[in-house]
Amino acid sequence: MKMKSSSDDEHDEEKGKLLEKSKERGSRNGRVVVKVHNQALLSGLAYCLSSCGMILVNKFVLSSYDFNAGISLMVYQNFISVIIVSVLSLLGLVSTEPLTWRLIKVWFPVNVIFVGMLITSMFSLKYINVAMVTVLKNVTNVITAVGEMYLFSKHHEGRVWAALFLMIISAITGGITDLSFNATGYVWQTLNCFLTASYSLTLRRVMDTAKQYTKSGNLNEFTMVLLNNTLSLPLGIFLMLVFNEVDYLLRT
Template sequence: MVDNRTPDDYAVEMDKLDQNKSFEPPAPGPQPRSPPSNPVVNNAPLSVLAYCGSSILMTVMNKYVLSGADFNLNFCLLFIQSLVCIIAIQTCKSVGLITYRDFNLDEARKWFPITLLLIGMIYTGSKALQFLSIPVYTIFKNLTIILIAYGEVLWFGGGSVTGLTLFSFGLMVFSSIIAAWADIKHAVESNGDASSKVSTLNAGYIWMMINCLCTSSYVLGMRKRIKLTNFKDFDTMFYNNLLSIPVLIVCSGVLEDWSPENVARNFPSVDRNGILFAMILSGLSTVFISYTSAWCVRVTSSTTYSMVGALNKLPIAVSGLVFFDAPVTFPSVSAIFVGFVSGIVYAVAKIKQNAKPKVGILPTAIPVSASSQSMRDSLRS
């Protein structure tokens, strides 16, 4: 700010001062303040609610697309989702609604491993969802929480796993066992080829196990890379989807059957427009899930991010029962209930843990060798 006052304005007539009063200089003018941070983008509860809604939308839309009996072009579906996401956020950036970094080759090279983990997570999740019902899928997804919780302790060297947290983990495993037993029991007792149905379920369980490993690796890796690159939410979404497009094109062209017969089976003429429209809608839902997941990880933690997914299971499971005719039996409902309780117990455990000083480490002693400690120190640097 330019000062327009002259030196005479600073002159003081000493004879006019009251000798009984000390001279008090004028109060300084208002100091410039730094702009306040946006309370919305740093609001943890809002990020949790947004992630809940978007994950429910994403799961239901993907199940609708994958529910076709002959659908096997999963990489094609992921490509369409990423392409729609890039077009959507680029359009928003062009009109000034959002902003994110321009493409940088060096940043893309560093972020590419995270993109590969994301592709693995989404692809294995789509395969598992193709073979399993939504309730079973969401219950087994909770096992990822256990992997992430211990991964945070061992990799980042922070946090702890208390007795109450271990109890919630036990409930998660128990609910998964009940869900698997209920699913297999229903397949054996239902009409039709029981062995074929059990084989389908076993394939779904294998894909689900791989998905848990990919998801935990992706969440932990993204958290580490965000800290190193200082990526914002839209930066993460932009690089994730842009870098995945060429990989998905290659995977779809090499690994998937693009013969006219298989294309006709995946896109029958009667339902072709509806399937393509559903794919586009599922692509738009990836915009929300990509943004809200990165947002939730940034303002909370990767463990909290997974815990939110655990609490999500009740509305997601209900949507599967309502819209996709999943079997409603006492064991299946019990598995949903136990899984939901496990999420609540886990949330309570995290609240109690955060309310007191963090002391201790894992409840079972895990010795750390010199090489392991060296590796942890190198990862932190």
């Protein structure tokens, strides 16, 4: 029986160490890739759940309880958002930029559209079922694509226009077959589509200017959430007074 020499043992030991290191690197790299994919998946799921949950809750409150103060509901939700982001910022879990007067002045037109977008969404949900709201929101993509073409000279491929055309067909078909058709709700939803597209296009134009008035030169998502929701509060309260929602809340 052939015996291994000491040099063979050392060679096998070194080879084993190299294999272990390569496996460790592979598993480590594998964990990183899985982690990134999991983060993307979790972010997508969280967005879907929060978006669907918000729509369903708003629909339930506005329709089931016959709640006629959609602006007040918006103000309440935005106030909660401000508190959450502010607490996370104080704890150091997220970073936000200071809200200076120059930044507020630049951002104000965006915020006006933002408030209009939320209010029209509330009003349309009161009269239209959730399924139709979801279908009609696809029209926003068409308006945004046309706006990008004229405002930013962005050209879309034929496949994009084909997909947008199918979205229009689905919206028209859904409207024709909607047994609970409500003209008021469709008017509000149409306004919401235009305001949502306007918000997206205006945001793209204003962001570069707004970054010049931030401390870090950047404008992250948490700062935009804080900025939009904070500025929406005084405007929302003003609209509550205009539409007599304060009296309605006091009576009910």
